[in-house]
Amino acid sequence: MSQSDFIKEIAKYGLENDQDKLFIALNELIDHSKKTNKINFALQLQSLLKDTIRHQASSSTLVKVGSPAHYLKEEDREINEFIIEKLTSEYKFDNLVCDKEVLDELKFFVNEHRSIEVLRHYELPVSNKILFYGPSGCGKTLAAYVMAGELEKLMFVVNLGAIVSSKLGETSKNLAKIFKRASAENCIIFIDEFDSLGKVRDYSQDHGEMKRVVNTILQLFDYLPQETIVIAATNHAGMIDDALLRRFDSRVSFDLPNKDQIKEIIDKTLNNETFKLDNPRALNGIVESCLGMSYYEIQKTLISTIKRSLFDQGDKISRLIPKIHTKVWKELIQRTQAEKKG
Ligand SMILES: Nc1ncnc2c1ncn2[C@@H]1O[C@H](COP(=O)(O)OP(=O)(O)OP(=O)(O)O)[C@@H](O)[C@H]1O
Numbered sequence: 482m483s484q485s486d487f488i489k490e491i492a493k494y495g496l497e498n499d500q501d502k503l504f505i506a507l508n509e510l511i512d513h514s515k516k517t518n519k520i521n522f523a524l525q526l527q528s529l530l531k532d533t534i535r536h537q538a539s540s541s542t543l544v545k546v547g548s549p550a551h552y553l554k555e556e557d558r559e560i561n562e563f564i565i566e567k568l569t570s571e572y573k574f575d576n577l578v579c580d581k582e583v584l585d586e587l588k589f590f591v592n593e594h595r596s597i598e599v600l601r602h603y604e605l606p607v608s609n610k611i612l613f614y615g616p617s618g619c620g621k622t623l624a625a626y627v628m629a630g631e632l633e634k635l636m637f638v639v640n641l642g643a644i645v646s647s648k649l650g651e652t653s654k655n656l657a658k659i660f661k662r663a664s665a666e667n668c669i670i671f672i673d674e675f676d677s678l679g680k681v682r683d684y685s686q687d688h689g690e691m692k693r694v695v696n697t698i699l700q701l702f703d704y705l706p707q708e709t710i711v712i713a714a715t716n717h718a719g720m721i722d723d724a725l726l727r728r729f730d731s732r733v734s735f736d737l738p739n740k741d742q743i744k745e746i747i748d749k750t751l752n753n754e755t756f757k758l759d760n761p762r763a764l765n766g767i768v769e770s771c772l773g774m775s776y777y778e779i780q781k782t783l784i785s786t787i788k789r790s791l792f793d794q795g796d797k798i799s800r801l802i803p804k805i806h807t808k809v810w811k812e813l814i815q816r817t818q819a820e821k822k823g
């Protein structure tokens with residue numbers, strides 16, 4: 482496409498009041514101008530676009546100029562379809578078991594937002610995009626809740642899988658709407674299953690949709706207001722487009738627990754000695770046998786054992802500290818490990 486084609490497109494979407502398409506077309510013109518060495522022009526357009534997005538983000542509503550009221554309601558409904566939850570969280574760093582490096586990284590990120598005014602004063606960039614990756618059940622979702630709890634921000638949990646698979650061809654538009662809404666409400670966007678983007682490749686015939694979606698996300702990331710945080714989580718970092726991976730200010734790996742961490746998750750689950758093992762000496766062997774399991778799996782076997790032990794006690798609530806049957810627990814762990822291998 483030539484420059485005049487882009488301008489025609491921009492004029493069309495402008496006149497039609499279709500801001501989402503207008504933004505996409507403008508971004509395409511910016512890319513085109515960069516490629517054709519009109520760097521100054523590209524930068525001017527870019528800053529114009531950025532200012533507009535910032536301005537919209539700081540105004541409290543998302544009213545589109547000239548939109549009839551029923552249109553807004555329709556849009557609300559559409560957006561809500563893709564947001565699983567809007568939540569506030571009580572979780573704090575103390576709830577999360579992880580490596581010291583991971584904790585430091587998360588705390589650093591949180592501090593950037595607590596000290597955002599200082600960073601702005603010195604014109605330092607603020608990190609606002611963070612990727613959590615690693616195997617299932619190792620705390621990625623929990624860590625997102627912790628960030629929301631520590632920062633006392635509202636969090637949108639976005640169902641990327643649903644957006645990608647719902648109406649092919651509308652993924653970019655839907656994502657743009659969600660980002661706009663989140664910026665306006667100054668909240669955290671948590672995109673779980675971030676690798677679902679890779680699935681577009683399977684659905685689409687020509688990979689064109691995939692490219693468009695990735696480009697949209699790159700642009701949404703680039704124009705994200707500093708105080709709007711994006712947390713993305715995936716089990717498959719390898720499936721994510723490289724350009725997209727590079728956009729994250731920080732990438733944090735959540736791994737299976739080592740022995741110390743297994744002990745810590747057990748302690749937390751025993752809830753400060755609300756429960757005690759009937760055979761404390763079995764603990765080291767149990768920790769060893771949990772290697773290879775996720776935090777979630779370990780916690781699940783222990784909670785199940787606690788319940789079974791309580792049921793054995795009958796209906797009475799004892800004043801004594803309930804004793805947990807280590808033998809039952811060992812069996813549950815063995816079963817889980819066998820299922821994983823099988
Ligand atoms: N690192 C951890 N510290 C403390 N609890 C954890 C940790 N990881 C998992 N858990 C426990 O397991 C539950 C499930 O973990 P979570 O949903 O955070 O896993 P995930 O990494 O997001 O997994 P998935 O990739 O399947 O989404 C948590 O709510 C928590 O109870």
Ligand SMILES: [Mg+2]
Nearest residue numbers: 621622673714
């Ligand atoms: Mg998760």
